[in-house]
Amino acid sequence: MxxxxxxxxxxxxxxxxxxxxxxxxxxxxxxxxxxxxxxxxxxxxxxxxxxxxxxxxxxxxxxxxxxxxxxxxxxxxxxxxxxxxxxxxxxxxxxxxxxxxxxxxxxxxxxxxxHQTSPIETQAMITKSNPAGQKSKIILPDGSKVYLNAESTIRYRKEFKTNRQVELEGEAFFEVFSDKEHPFSVRSKGLVTKALGTAFNIQAYKDSPLTEVALTHGKVSVEEIGGAKSGELIPGEAIISEGTDSDFRKEKIDVEKVLYWKEGILHFDEDTFEEVVRTLERWYNVKITVEGRYDKGFLCSGTFDKNEYLDNVLNILSHSSGFEYQINKRQINMKFNP
Known part of the structure; x- marks a missing residue:
């Protein structure tokens, strides 16, 4: 101002x-x-x-x-x-x-x-949330940018400039403003990601077993909350955790595909059918019910056009997965035939 x-x-x-x-x-x-x-x-x-x-x-x-x-x-x-x-x-x-x-x-x-803050006021949090079907861009008090995906929430303290800690539920892409005196960190479902000036994506939905931290620019460290495992990332790498003692791994990733969601591009990469359903519900703000039996080991892959209509997505998926579907406003019924 x-x-x-x-x-x-x-x-x-x-x-x-x-x-x-x-x-x-x-x-x-x-x-x-x-x-x-x-x-x-x-x-x-x-x-x-x-x-x-x-x-x-x-x-x-x-x-x-x-x-x-x-x-x-x-x-x-x-x-x-x-x-x-x-x-x-x-x-x-x-x-x-x-x-x-x-x-x-x-x-x-x-x-x-x-305006002196008491210990209780110091802990007051600011919350920014998106419902299913909505994405947003948020500018934090220090100038850092957050691109928040659908059905996602971030929280941070009012005194953010001197205490740059963010809590994330869901998925977000962070472009962090460099401030060496005040490190930037994100807590997300069992992991803490620390950075100075960098850009990275975190996916940590409650209803998914996976938490993924993917780096696009700069350098970050990722560690378990209360755990002994940690690792550092360079651009093009990701740490994936399933919350178990044996699964905290580093992988190479395609940065462009990781950030498809920011551009409104729906992308599946060997996702289970359950993950596809959850993604569609978040993406289009719908409720999906599934009837009949299907192969639990079936994996879905594919990339759809930017801001593709739900009917078109379901039409393509139904042919490859073998289900019929009906759309009634925001209620979707999928039925697998015996």
Whole structure:
């Protein structure tokens, strides 16, 4: 946000502690003083429309906030507020500038006191979720990007810039902003992925036995939560875990295929029929019931056009898998004939 927006957000109490500290540091700098002086002069000389919003603030209320929290400022604050509202000559600008500086300084100090986080508040989490059939792009407070797949959720603390920990359920692709002083980590169904500045994909759905961390750029380390197994990845590699002591393996992967979902391309690579059904339910936000017996060892492979219609996907799968299907709004019935 620009400085005008930041000033307004500060006054309204909408800045985080870190943002407020940054604002106050700028405000007391030579650059900040010069900026406010120029804006004040515009207000007095031209009644600039942008500054009309600031001039409409009730400064009596503002100064009252100070007087109720700091002793000895009631009378002088009231006098200064009248000057700010009625003065039309640039001669008043110095007094006005000092008054605003005094106001922002004291309110800034009280703002910090009022917004100190308790141990419980420190643990407060922000949650971003997608239902089935929806994907989204999320910008984290540090500038990192998250592409969140359908039926997926991420959680992170409000103090994310200094505590870059993310919890993931489902699938997401991360483009991590580099910050060596604050490592970036993702917890996902038994695994912790750590990175500085890199890009990687994690698939960790609750209803799937597999958790996969695939690296596209940079370098990451992956380790079991509370376990002894760990490994590092280079681009084109993935660590796959099934949550068992014997299955924590590294494999080569096709990065392009791993990221097909970001482009709206549905892709199966020797997936079981159960995995195909779960993917279709997430992808199209439908409920699928399956009747009859089918070969449990049957594996499905195939790539569909971008944003392919569900009817077309089912039509192709039905021919290769041997089932009939009916679509009733969001209810799909698949039936295998004896």
């Amino acid at each position: 620009d400085r005008e927006q930041q000033l307004k957000a500060f006054y309204q109490g909408n800045l985080s502690k870190e943002e407020a500290e940054d604002f106050l540091q700028w405000y007391h700098s030579k650059e900040g003083e010069a900026y406010m002086s120029s804006k004040l002069k515009e207000q007095w000389d031209q009644q600039d429309p942008v500054m009309e919003e600031y001039s409409s603030w009730d400064r009596e209320v503002l100064f009252k906030k100070i007087s109720t929290k700091k002793e000895g400022s009631n009378q002088s604050s009231s006098d200064q507020s009248i000057k700010l509202k009625t003065g039309k000559h640039w001669g008043f600008s110095i007094a006005a500038s000092l008054a605003i500086l005094f106001t922002v300084s004291i309110l800034g100090y009280q703002y910090m006191l009022d």
